[in-house]
Amino acid sequence: MIRVLLAEDQAMVRGALVSLLGLEPDIEVVGEAASGPEAVAVAREVRPDVALLDIEMPGGDGITAAAMIREEVPDCRVVILTTFGRPGYLRRAMEAGAVAFLVKDSPASELAAAVRRVRRGERVIDPDLAAVALSAGPNPLSPRERDVLAAAADGSTVGDIAGRLHLSEGTVRNYLSSAIHKTHARNRIEAVRRARSQGWL
Amino acid sequence: MIRVLLAEDQAMVRGALVSLLGLEPDIEVVGEAASGPEAVAVAREVRPDVALLDIEMPGGDGITAAAMIREEVPDCRVVILTTFGRPGYLRRAMEAGAVAFLVKDSPASELAAAVRRVRRGERVIDPDLAAVALSAGPNPLSPRERDVLAAAADGSTVGDIAGRLHLSEGTVRNYLSSAIHKTHARNRIEAVRRARSQGWL
DNA sequence: GATCGACGGTGACATTTGTCAGATCCGCCG
DNA sequence: CGGCGGATCTGACAAATGTCACCGTCGATC
Secondary structure: OOEEEOOOOOHHHHHHHHHHHHOOEEEEEEEOOHHHHHHHHHHHHOOOOOEEOOEEEEEOOOOHHHHHHHHHOOOOOEOOOOOOOOOOHHHHHHHOOOOOOEEEOOHHHHHHHHHHHHHHOEEEHHHHHHHHHHHHHOOOOOOOHHHHHHHHHHOHHHHHHHHHHOOOOOHHHHHHHHHHHHHHOOOOOOHHHHHHOOOOO | OOOEEEEEEOHHHHHHHHHHHOOOOOOOEEEEEEHHHHHHHHHHHHHOOEEEEOOOOOOOOOHHHHHHHHHHHOOEEEEEOOOOOOOOHHHHHOOOOOOOOEOOOOHHHHHOOOOOHHHHOOEEEEEHHHHHHHHOOOOOOOOOHHHHHHHOOOOOOHHHHHHHHHOOOHHHHHHHHHHHHHHOOOOOOHHHHHHHHHHHO
């Protein structure tokens, strides 16, 4: 029996995935969580064989949760389950110690299959996505550029961002400018979109 | 036996929801679709009692699909199932003839419950969301303002938008300016965010 | 028939944004 | 030690953005 923890913020989707896994005779969902920190807590408690973590969750993403679970429950294999197959996500997931990366676009049957494969010690990564992630290279944004771009994403003005990050307006403009350059964008909105689609934010 | 059509673009979520509904003895999933147009086609084919439609789908959203299904299969009750409980979505869903509006945040048990209730002729709408939708009022953006704002959402410049919509740059700026005003935003990025969060885009 | 709102436009203006050339620190690496 | 890159800043400049006032045409509505 493979003991699985499932972390996913949308209750209906979580319930549906539980029922999907429930169809498998050799898989048992022993814990559920709706946020990253909750997933870590539950993992510590139930010590599952496999943790299925969504990336897009409120209050700390699935990737940080993955790293913490690897540390606290070393025997637990971490599978990342995400809506978006972004290269940067895959890279960060691997660095956080995940052994599988599934996108929700793939057929439902993949889920149970992936759980079994990671339990046997295999890795499960979509080869196309892996190729894209490798060819795209790592995140070119410096930490500070990333911060500033993220702060600009919600429509804040340069002044707002400068205040929030305790920087001068000129510095903020400089970081934005270089982020725009590195993302091959023409303005901050495009830069934000490109960075997002690459999983750099 | 309640015959259900399920339209949802993410295959894994779709499969999971099918398995969830499969647990119910009185519910049978008789059709699946991954896009709006496909949902309409399948509905015409299988004539389900209830159609469960996701809003966020590629190639024509679930709301237009809802309207078309109502027209072509009048006996079919339409349930909208969405990630985001946006007031504007609810309003448009109701105008398109949907009888229920579910957010994926709600517990998995709500799904089967809603299917049964709409089959009995009831409507299923979260009271809180309904209150928000009513108090927020209708979409204040004129069709053209909406077009221009939508075109600005991906980081296009005024020139790009003007070209794409066959308008002068001045006109584009005017529409953007009034959209920014109506959304109480300070720039186009904020305007896009606000309009999105209200379901006006 | 007058009024109103949506549509489309012009021109001028102030503000914001994006770019560039520097400059200073600091830590790291050969 | 010297050099390099990251972080931070300044000042100046050009381009894009946002605002405003005002002009017309429609079609609907009172």
